[in-house]
Amino acid sequence: MTTTSFRADAADPAAGAGPVADAPVLRADHVTKRFGGVTALDDVTFSVAAGESMALMGENGAGKSTLIKVLTGVYRPDDGRILLGGQPAVFARPLDAQRAGVSTIYQEVNLIPLMSVAQNIYLGREPRGRLGLIDARRMQSDARELLSAYGIAVDVRRPLRSCALGVQQMVALARAVSINARIVIMDEPTSSLEAREVETLFRVIRMLRDQGIAIVYVSHRMDEIFEVCESVTVLRDGRVVHVGPVQGMTRGELVSLMLGRSIDAVRREGATAFRSGHTSDAPAVLEATGLSRKHEIADVDLRVRPGEVVGLGGLLGSGRSETLKAIAGVTAVDAGTVTVSGAPVRGGSVSAAIRAGIVMLPEDRKAEGIVPNLSVRDNIVLAALPRLSRAGFTSTAKQDAVVDVFMKRLHIKASSPDQPVAELSGGNQQKVMIARWLAMSPRVLLLDEPTRGIDVGAKAEVQALIDELASEGLAIVLVSSEIEEVVEGSGRVVVLREGSVQTELTGIHVDEASLLAALAGTEVPE
Amino acid sequence: MTAIDPAAGPSTSAQVWRERLAGLAQTYGAAVVLVVLLVVGSIAFPAFPTASNLANIATQSSFLLIVGVGMTFVILTGGIDLSVGSQYALGGVLAAYGSAWGLGGGLLLPLVVCVVIGLVQGAIVAYGGLAPFIVTLAGLLGVRGLVLALTGGGSSTPLVTDPALSALGQGGVAGLRWPVFIALAAVLVGSVLLLRSRGGQAVLAVGGSESASVLMGLPVARVKLTVYTVSGVCAGLAGALTAAYTSSGVPTVGVGLELSAISAVVIGGTLLVGGRGNLVGTTAGVLLLTVIQNLINQVGSLTSSVQAVVSGGFLAVVVILQTVLARTQRL
Numbered sequence: 001m002t003t004t005s006f007r008a009d010a011a012d013p014a015a016g017a018g019p020v021a022d023a024p025v026l027r028a029d030h031v032t033k034r035f036g037g038v039t040a041l042d043d044v045t046f047s048v049a050a051g052e053s054m055a056l057m058g059e060n061g062a063g064k065s066t067l068i069k070v071l072t073g074v075y076r077p078d079d080g081r082i083l084l085g086g087q088p089a090v091f092a093r094p095l096d097a098q099r100a101g102v103s104t105i106y107q108e109v110n111l112i113p114l115m116s117v118a119q120n121i122y123l124g125r126e127p128r129g130r131l132g133l134i135d136a137r138r139m140q141s142d143a144r145e146l147l148s149a150y151g152i153a154v155d156v157r158r159p160l161r162s163c164a165l166g167v168q169q170m171v172a173l174a175r176a177v178s179i180n181a182r183i184v185i186m187d188e189p190t191s192s193l194e195a196r197e198v199e200t201l202f203r204v205i206r207m208l209r210d211q212g213i214a215i216v217y218v219s220h221r222m223d224e225i226f227e228v229c230e231s232v233t234v235l236r237d238g239r240v241v242h243v244g245p246v247q248g249m250t251r252g253e254l255v256s257l258m259l260g261r262s263i264d265a266v267r268r269e270g271a272t273a274f275r276s277g278h279t280s281d282a283p284a285v286l287e288a289t290g291l292s293r294k295h296e297i298a299d300v301d302l303r304v305r306p307g308e309v310v311g312l313g314g315l316l317g318s319g320r321s322e323t324l325k326a327i328a329g330v331t332a333v334d335a336g337t338v339t340v341s342g343a344p345v346r347g348g349s350v351s352a353a354i355r356a357g358i359v360m361l362p363e364d365r366k367a368e369g370i371v372p373n374l375s376v377r378d379n380i381v382l383a384a385l386p387r388l389s390r391a392g393f394t395s396t397a398k399q400d401a402v403v404d405v406f407m408k409r410l411h412i413k414a415s416s417p418d419q420p421v422a423e424l425s426g427g428n429q430q431k432v433m434i435a436r437w438l439a440m441s442p443r444v445l446l447l448d449e450p451t452r453g454i455d456v457g458a459k460a461e462v463q464a465l466i467d468e469l470a471s472e473g474l475a476i477v478l479v480s481s482e483i484e485e486v487v488e489g490s491g492r493v494v495v496l497r498e499g500s501v502q503t504e505l506t507g508i509h510v511d512e513a514s515l516l517a518a519l520a521g522t523e524v525p526e
Numbered sequence: 527m528t529a530i531d532p533a534a535g536p537s538t539s540a541q542v543w544r545e546r547l548a549g550l551a552q553t554y555g556a557a558v559v560l561v562v563l564l565v566v567g568s569i570a571f572p573a574f575p576t577a578s579n580l581a582n583i584a585t586q587s588s589f590l591l592i593v594g595v596g597m598t599f600v601i602l603t604g605g606i607d608l609s610v611g612s613q614y615a616l617g618g619v620l621a622a623y624g625s626a627w628g629l630g631g632g633l634l635l636p637l638v639v640c641v642v643i644g645l646v647q648g649a650i651v652a653y654g655g656l657a658p659f660i661v662t663l664a665g666l667l668g669v670r671g672l673v674l675a676l677t678g679g680g681s682s683t684p685l686v687t688d689p690a691l692s693a694l695g696q697g698g699v700a701g702l703r704w705p706v707f708i709a710l711a712a713v714l715v716g717s718v719l720l721l722r723s724r725g726g727q728a729v730l731a732v733g734g735s736e737s738a739s740v741l742m743g744l745p746v747a748r749v750k751l752t753v754y755t756v757s758g759v760c761a762g763l764a765g766a767l768t769a770a771y772t773s774s775g776v777p778t779v780g781v782g783l784e785l786s787a788i789s790a791v792v793i794g795g796t797l798l799v800g801g802r803g804n805l806v807g808t809t810a811g812v813l814l815l816t817v818i819q820n821l822i823n824q825v826g827s828l829t830s831s832v833q834a835v836v837s838g839g840f841l842a843v844v845v846i847l848q849t850v851l852a853r854t855q856r857l
Contacts (some may be wrong), residue, residue, distance in 0.1 A: 095743050110741045112734035114801045115727075123731050124744050126724055133722040162542065175742075 024083070025050045025214045026071065026102060026183045031080035033066055040066040042238040043080070048183065048231075053205065053215040055225040055246065058235035059258050059316060059481060064218055067235065068185055071216075072104050073097035085182075103176035104185045111172055113161035118143035120160050121175045146174050150204045166197025173204060177213065184208065185216040188317075190224060202228050220317040221498065222251050222521065236260050251520035255315070259483055259516070282306050285475045286358070286444045288327050291336035296322040297499045300336070304444065304475040309466065311490030312479045313515050319499040320479045321363055324446045327477075328360035329353035340443060354383070357443035361433055361450055363479075369433045372422035376414045377403045379421045379432050384439040406435035410465060430462055444475045451485065463489060487512050497521055548854035552795045555847070556810035563817055571824040579820070581701050585771070587816040588709035589614075589764045590786055594794075594808045595712045596760030597787040599720075599753040604733045604800030605658035607754060609647060609665030610761040611783035613640050615673045615776075617765025621691065622684035622775030623676075629690040632770070636762040643669060644758025645751065652750035662754075666784065677777040686773045695770025705767045712760065713805045720805065729753060733800025790815055793844045797852065 024047035033041040041063045048054040058064050069075045071082065073091025082089050084100055091097040094104075111120045118140045119126075127142060129135035143156040152170050160168055169189055176184055186205075190198045205228050209215055217229050225232060226246060234242040234257045242257045284303040291300040297319040304310045314320045325331045327338055332348030338358075339345060346352040353359075362369050370379055381388060381399045388398045403417050410431045414424055421432055430450060437445065450466065451459040466489060470476050480486050486493055493505040495518040503518050505511075568575040593610050600607045617636035624635030643665065650661045674680045686692050698704050720726035728749045731739045739746050769775045794811030796803025818840060822833045 094741060098741075098743055110735075110738040112731045112738055112742075112801070114734045115730060119727060123727060123739075123742055124724065126727060128724075133718070134724065134727065136722070162545075 024048060025085055026216075027083040028067065028071060028077075029081050029083055031067070031070055031077040031082070033070055033075060034078050040238050041070065041077075044235070044238070044240050045080075046071075046233055046240065046243075047083075048214045048216055050182070050214050051209055051212045052231060053209050053217055053229045055229035055232040056216055056218045056235070057220075057225065057232060057254065057258055062235040062258070063238040064235055065187070066238075068104070068187060068216070068218065071097070072102055072185060098179070098181075101180060101182035102185065103179070103181035103183070104187065105169065105172050105176065105189050106187055111160055111168065111175070114159055116157050117147075117154060117160055117163065117167075117171055118156040120171055121146065121156075121178065125179075143174075146178055147171070150174065150207065151200065164194075164197065166193050166200060169193065169197070169201060170204060173201075173208075177208060181213065183214045183216065185218075187218045188220070189217075190219065190221065198224075220315055222254065225254075226251075234258055252517060255516055255520040258315075259519075285341055286327070286477075287339045287342075288323075289337050289339075291323060291326050291338070292334050293322065293326055293331060294334055295499075296331075297326065297496075300326075300496070300499075300501055302327070302477070302494060304477055306443070306473045306475050307470055308492065309470045309476045309478055309490045311486040311493040311510075312477060312496060313483075313486055313493045313505075313519060314496035314502075315519055316481070317498075318496040320496055321448050322499070323496065324360055324448050324477065324479060327353070327444075328358055328446055330360070354440060354442075357441075358446065359383075359437035359440055359442040359444070360446040361430075361437065361448060363448040363452070370421050370429055373420055375418045376407070376412065376421055376424070376432055377417035380406055380435045380439060383436050387440075402439050406438060410435050410438075411461065427459065427462060431465070434462075434465065438469075442474065444477070445469065446477045446479075448479045449481065450478070451480065451482070483512055483515060487515055495519065545855045548851040552848060552851045552855075553804065553807060554795075555851075556794050556807055556814055556844075560810050560814050560817065563814065563821070567817065567821050567824070571821070574821065574824055577701060581703075583813070583816050583820055584706045585703050586820075587812050588703070588705040589768050589771075590783070590790060590815070591709040591809060591812040592705075592712050592760050592764040592767070593783060593787045594790045594812050595709075595716045595805055596753075596757030597784075598791050598794075598796055598803060598805055598808045599716070599729060600658070600757045601788070601791050601796050601798060602720075602729050602733045602800050602803050603750055603753050604736065605651065605750065605753065606662065606788065607647070607665075607757045608659065608662040608784045609643070609669055610757060610787055611780040611785075612666050612669035612673065613643060613758055613761035614765040614768070614780035614783050615778070616640065616643075616669055616676075617762035618769035618779060619673055619676055619684060619765075619775035619777055620762075621766035621769040622686050625686045625688035625691045628688050629694070632686065632688055632691040633763075633766055636766045637759060640758040640762025641755055644755035647758070648751035648754030651754060652747040658754075670781075673777045677775075680777040683777065684775045686769055686775070691770045692773050693770075695767055695772070703771070705771060708763075708767065712763075713809055717805045725749070725752065730801060733797075733802070735801070786815060789841050792848065793841070795848070797848075 027045070027047035029045055031041055031044045032039065044063070044067060046067060056064055056067065066075065070077050073094050073096050082091065084102070089100060091100070112123070115123070121143045122139050126134040127138045129138070140156050147154060147156065147170070150170060152167065154163060154167055160171060163171070173184070189201060193201065205215060217225070219225060229246050232242070232244065232246050232249070232254070233240060234254070236258060241260070282305045285306045286302070286304040288300065288302040292298050300319065300323050302310070302323065312320045312323060322331070326333045326336070329345070329348055329350045329352055337344055338347065340356040340358060343356065345356040345358065371382065377399065380403050384402065385394060388395055388402065400417070406412070407414070407417065412431045412435065413428050421429055424432065447466065451462050463485070466476060466478070478486065478489050480489070487510055490510060493510055493515060495502045495505065495515065497519070502521065505514050505518065573579060593614060597607060597610060617640055620636035620639055621632045625632035647661050647665050650656050651658050677684065694704050696703065698706070720729065728739070728744045731742070731744055732746050732749050736746060765780065768779065790811035791803070791808050792798055792811070793814055794803065794807030794809070796807060815837065818837060819833060822836060
């Protein structure tokens, strides 16, 4: 399963489908990168040849973006080296990599929105005529020619910001290639494109590949990998777990490589503290219908009964967190309704959602949740302050009572309620967050990665707590990247793929094999 | 081939037109208001449209316009130069002292010193990464102190002793004085550089998006260094010409001039955040400020305090309008 070999020879069969692949034009050779005590890249060897399009895949935290940053000179490797055309290369900054022929196309377009298409393509190297002045006419005709070679007809005098995102992406690509890029790295280039724009992008990518340009393609969208890439490198936990041709691979294999769990080897004992999946027959308390938000989610339905834990399955970028945020009113939806016990909840308003009894534990608790310098007490009562105060004055006695109840009930380990939350462990911080929302007496609890970044012991405690809350009748939606957490914690799993509900697993089908298959978009194996 | 339709942009055609219109209003609005004001003024006050009064307006505008040219470049990068008022005074005082060595001395001394001041400020902003506001505020205070030190605490006013330098400020052709032509030349040269040179395009790019400019490999630091130097040179030149015009280097001139220059640039349609603007707009902005002042003087009964209130109110209206126009264009 773990083929850590890399492709380097001209005689690689992987290149069979495309043009002849040469020796690697860009190669990371046994690269290690650490941040403090965390090893982000562990002895990673990655290479791409001229005229080859290589997919780089892996779940969140697998080390993809770190690897890209090492390749493009944003980070310096702690160990190992970068080889460019066989020669060791040191990139002190992104500009050095760019000058050496390594260009990066980012998710967000990095051009000047106020300047014209032509100006953006030729900034810093405008064609000059008499007196060293810019020959605007030639610049425009050159730009038009360059873009039309890729099948893009656009008025090159228009300011870039008035162009569709797809065109902007293509302008960035045209600029990169016309500066003699030999390697183009694309980091999720399609995340904000329309289907038609994606098509154009793919055509351009194939043209570049035929011109002998090496392409590194990062995406979570499985279909795209199979469409434009001929090889794939899979990273997991900072290591290369697979390198090989895309042809002959199945989606299922790719997914299990990324998640590190083979479909065959899933029949084992549960590793989580969940006792059982929670199901219920009561009428649904939360009903979300047809939730849609451009580029994020499309027509997502979700129903949760009191006492039920519903897992939201899906790979990164499938719309898991986006669905939660839409329900919690963090983001406004383009279409769709949310009701609690039949009463509609105004969309796009967190306070409306909270009043209706919907609360969310955000994914990034440091950035979106705790206030590190405030005490445990203050963090717990923060959201509930309006209820605990009269005429704008807070009641200390009421606060203390609430804090005392939740600290005991959730077993929050703190020296006192006055200890700053920043001093607590990750698990206890998470419990403080949960306590904050429980103090609001919610009816629906949305949990986004509740156990991320906390140690094993605390994880088990948080999982047990989720169990307990469900048995007390709370409706819970659980999002987790950890497949066993979703499977063992939920009574039902709604699987999302590319923003839409792919399937729903219920009863005995809530198991890892079915979930893995659903994630990959294939049929459930019998 | 499935060509991407340019109309498939993020906006509908009605929106596009609204944005385009707002863009035109932003760029040419000052010029239109200027024309309206000239017409109304001419009808209301018979003394206003006389050749001598208009020539007077031109001369008064020329000094501020030269400062405004430099300021436009700085603001286009997203920066600000608060030191121009002090550098303007320094330029005048140094021109008067320098005129002891003739015309060359009277011009070179202020220009060289202001280049050095501009370079130092630019280097601190560009390579030190400090906020332009603070750096040039220090320049405002420090250079003013230098001016006072050079003139015995501001008590003495050095006189321009070279007749050629005085002639440069007071002489002219076709009823207009030389500073007017110099200011127009500055606008012309500045416009060509801005629109037709790589450096000028880089100025617009840095103001448009500094991080993208870095990633595109533009010499961002050098661009910033250059604009503060240009601004210094412009302020010094304007000061020297003022000294030539008045035959003396008055140490107390130019207090608050930086604010007039910034106002003129903003009124002229240059975005305070940088990335878009032009010198024709700045010219219209400078003329507008001078014409308003001139018209208030025509009324006669109004005091200078009223003048300040009117100018302030006008600026507030313009800034609000510019903001509305910028939002319409979703800038």
